[in-house]
Amino acid sequence: MASITPGYDVTLQDPHRNTGDDATSRAPLVLGHLDFKGVTDRVSSVALAWPAVWWWAMFVPSVALAGLFFSLIGYLFATGVGIWGNNSPNMWGFPIINFVFWVGIGHAGTLISAILFLFRQNWRTSINRFAEAMTIFAVVCAGIFPGIHVGRPWLAYWLFPYPNQMAMWPQFRSPLLWDVFAVSTYASVSFLFWYTGMVPDLATLRDRCKNRIGKIAYGIASFGWTGSSRHWHRFEKAYLLLAALCTPLVLSVHSVVSFDFAVAQLPGWHTTFFPPYFVAGAIYGGFAMVLTLAVPCRYLLGFRDIITERHIENCCKVMLGTGMIVTYAYAAEFFFAWYSGHHFERAIFLFRLGGPESLGFWALVVCNCVIPQLMWVKKFRLNPWTILIAAMAVNIGMWLERYVIVISSLSNDFVPSSWDQFRATWVDIWLFVGSFGLFFTNFLLFLKFLPTVAISEVKTVMPAAHAHGPSHADDHEAHGDESAPKGAH
Amino acid sequence: MSTIDAPPPPLTTPAAGEPVQPYDPKLTADEAPSRPFAVLGEFDNVDDVMAATHAAYAKGYRKMDVHTPFPIHGIDEALGIKPTILPWLVLSAGVTGMITGLLLTSYTMGIIQGPLPFVPVALEPYEYLISGKPYWSLAAYIPVIFELTIMFSAYTAVFAMFLLNKLPMLYNPLFRSDLMKRVTDDRFVLAIEATDRNFDEQDTEKFLKEQGALQTDLVTY
Numbered sequence: 108m109a110s111i112t113p114g115y116d117v118t119l120q121d122p123h124r125n126t127g128d129d130a131t132s133r134a135p136l137v138l139g140h141l142d143f144k145g146v147t148d149r150v151s152s153v154a155l156a157w158p159a160v161w162w163w164a165m166f167v168p169s170v171a172l173a174g175l176f177f178s179l180i181g182y183l184f185a186t187g188v189g190i191w192g193n194n195s196p197n198m199w200g201f202p203i204i205n206f207v208f209w210v211g212i213g214h215a216g217t218l219i220s221a222i223l224f225l226f227r228q229n230w231r232t233s234i235n236r237f238a239e240a241m242t243i244f245a246v247v248c249a250g251i252f253p254g255i256h257v258g259r260p261w262l263a264y265w266l267f268p269y270p271n272q273m274a275m276w277p278q279f280r281s282p283l284l285w286d287v288f289a290v291s292t293y294a295s296v297s298f299l300f301w302y303t304g305m306v307p308d309l310a311t312l313r314d315r316c317k318n319r320i321g322k323i324a325y326g327i328a329s330f331g332w333t334g335s336s337r338h339w340h341r342f343e344k345a346y347l348l349l350a351a352l353c354t355p356l357v358l359s360v361h362s363v364v365s366f367d368f369a370v371a372q373l374p375g376w377h378t379t380f381f382p383p384y385f386v387a388g389a390i391y392g393g394f395a396m397v398l399t400l401a402v403p404c405r406y407l408l409g410f411r412d413i414i415t416e417r418h419i420e421n422c423c424k425v426m427l428g429t430g431m432i433v434t435y436a437y438a439a440e441f442f443f444a445w446y447s448g449h450h451f452e453r454a455i456f457l458f459r460l461g462g463p464e465s466l467g468f469w470a471l472v473v474c475n476c477v478i479p480q481l482m483w484v485k486k487f488r489l490n491p492w493t494i495l496i497a498a499m500a501v502n503i504g505m506w507l508e509r510y511v512i513v514i515s516s517l518s519n520d521f522v523p524s525s526w527d528q529f530r531a532t533w534v535d536i537w538l539f540v541g542s543f544g545l546f547f548t549n550f551l552l553f554l555k556f557l558p559t560v561a562i563s564e565v566k567t568v569m570p571a572a573h574a575h576g577p578s579h580a581d582d583h584e585a586h587g588d589e590s591a592p593k594g595a596h
Numbered sequence: 597m598s599t600i601d602a603p604p605p606p607l608t609t610p611a612a613g614e615p616v617q618p619y620d621p622k623l624t625a626d627e628a629p630s631r632p633f634a635v636l637g638e639f640d641n642v643d644d645v646m647a648a649t650h651a652a653y654a655k656g657y658r659k660m661d662v663h664t665p666f667p668i669h670g671i672d673e674a675l676g677i678k679p680t681i682l683p684w685l686v687l688s689a690g691v692t693g694m695i696t697g698l699l700l701t702s703y704t705m706g707i708i709q710g711p712l713p714f715v716p717v718a719l720e721p722y723e724y725l726i727s728g729k730p731y732w733s734l735a736a737y738i739p740v741i742f743e744l745t746i747m748f749s750a751y752t753a754v755f756a757m758f759l760l761n762k763l764p765m766l767y768n769p770l771f772r773s774d775l776m777k778r779v780t781d782d783r784f785v786l787a788i789e790a791t792d793r794n795f796d797e798q799d800t801e802k803f804l805k806e807q808g809a810l811q812t813d814l815v816t817y
Contacts, residue, residue, distance in 0.1 A: 143665060165715065270718035274718055278724065280729060284740070300750075303757070307666075314776075329722075334659055334778065334779045341682055349753050355742075563667075
């Protein structure tokens with residue numbers, strides 16, 4: 108919520124563009140001459156109006172896919188994990204690939220909400236709510252996959268350290284148990300961060316909702332928020348503390364996920380290089396998903412003046428930057444394999460180039476390292492179609508990356524007699540597709556019922572939010588007494 | 597008017613001999629026979645409400661609050677809000693979380709061999725030998741200790757913030773004023789509470805008008 112104040116360029120000529128490269132003034136983050144009321148109206152109208160046709164057109168298939176997802180989980184529980192392509196040595200297969208894929212997507216949301224907040228990147232305010240929602244729904248999808256992979260999922264609570272009649276404690280030296288702690292902390296803290304930030308905006312919806320049920324629901328959800336300055340004072344402090352806590356948390360979560368691999372002895376996995384490589388990959392894939400969602404939503408929800416081209420362009424730049432880190436990591440992995448002189452390590456990487464999974468490897472190189480280079484060109488960063496092409500390429504490429512890492516190492520370990528190839532079954536594929544149904548069902552419900560943009564935060568980055576600012580967008584006449592004490596910024 | 601459409605009857609007890617007037621939800625806040633809660637003054641921009649707050653502070657008002665759609669910088673100084681204790685609570689929760697994690701991992705993974713006196717079987721630790729690693733492998737326990745530290749502090753940051761703010765509080769006399777409707781949109785309301793020693797219904801309202809309030813409203817219980 109805190110924001111840097113001075114220097115907003117309010118003398119902008121074109122009210123619908125802010126993509127200039129002039130470094131001497133700060134580009135405005137809200138366009139179209141919107142004032143406070145304009146921002147409130149624009150955002151709350153989406154939550155309070157009857158959903159549009161496009162919403163139903165996306166919601167119905169999403170619910171159908173989510174239904175398929177849960178039906179297949181039912182089939183799995185009734186039958187057993189034999190319906191998957193998992194075999195020995197490919198014990199992990201799709202569940203871990205999908206888990207890492209979805210957890211990774213979540214990371215961009217926390218990066219935007221926490222890390223960019225600490226760095227005082229004010230442009231985050233328009234997209235953070237949205238990206239945090241994406242985080243939570245992605246982590247929900249992620250959590251399901253290891254949960255259904257444990258064999259007897261009704262005993263999954265054994266993962267938690269609780270006193271029991273077996274006198275058994277979990278094994279705290281295992282990265283898989285670290286995952287339980289990391290992911291459950293991440294999911295719950297992300298939810299609290301998201302919900303806390305949303306309380307003032309739920310109060311906005313409460314005060315504007317005409318429908319009685321909505322009024323009561325938003326009234327309860329907003330806890331009786333009155334916008335009191337004493338409350339804001341603690342709220343801002345709590346928000347800052349949460350951002351400071353979430354920053355190491357998000358980095359730790361994907362580091363712990365990478366330990367699942369790095370602590371194992373398998374060639375291609377056993378490397379100290381995995382945590383930074385995985386975190387960069389997670390943010391890369393997450394920003395691709397943010398763009399995949401934000402670019403259409405700008406148009407569909409009518410948020411083009413709030414989520415401006417500049418916001419989208421910034422996301423493209425982050426995606427490009429993290430993409431370069433990931434590309435470097437791929438190259439470094441090959442170098443390490445060669446330089447290690449380790450026979451099996453070298454073999455795994457040669458298998459990636461020309462083995463049975465080489466098609467996946469080369470597709471991931473094209474998707475993750477080649478296509479996103481489009482984003483170097485400003486024209487392409489401003490064109491929704493090229494952005495979507497690049498973002499979709501990264502979405503696909505990041506899933507393939509996890510596929511290649513998991514499958515190529517597992518299927519070809521030290522003893523050739525134990526090698527086996529992995530072949531996904533139809534259940535594997537439809538469970539993965541179905542998890543998108545669950546994700547989009549949740550996301551579309553969020554778009555419909557909750558404040559999609561952090562209304563109160565966007566107002567803080569508007570010039571009129573600051574005492575003695577250069578201008579006021581609303582047409583009031585009386586200015587304050589200029590001799591009154593000035594507020595400290 | 598408010599989210600909860602049936603506010604409780606006014607708390608005032610009528611003086612002896614006065615007929616008891618039943619609670620009538622149709623009465624506006626001004627007509628209702630009850631004691632005042634606060635006087636509200638509405639402003640439509642940050643500069644005006646800041647100036648009014650400084651003036652109110654200078655005039656001796658202390659029990660007041662500014663209701664705004666977003667946090668305003670400098671309002672803490674204008675209202676005389678003291679820094680919150682929250683960071684210290686979060687720090688102590690974090691230290692508690694860290695100690696919890698350290699004790700949990702060290703105890704259960706076996707720095708002690710059970711059975712122990714007075715410890716039920718379900719809580720007994722045992723030396724847990726995995727791949728010949730040391731029983732007390734602190735490095736391997738760090739992820740769990742770290743996550744518990746973050747979990748304890750983050751939960752405390754959120755729940756302590758809401759509790760210190762006395763939220764959730766679904767009924768608040770302020771919601772009986774229509775001025776509060778736009779506080780979550782584009783208006784700024786300076787509320788001077790009746791419990792302030794300088795409070796006077798007429799004077800305070802007049803004071804707010806002098807400060808350029810677009811509208812004022814007397815809120816009662």
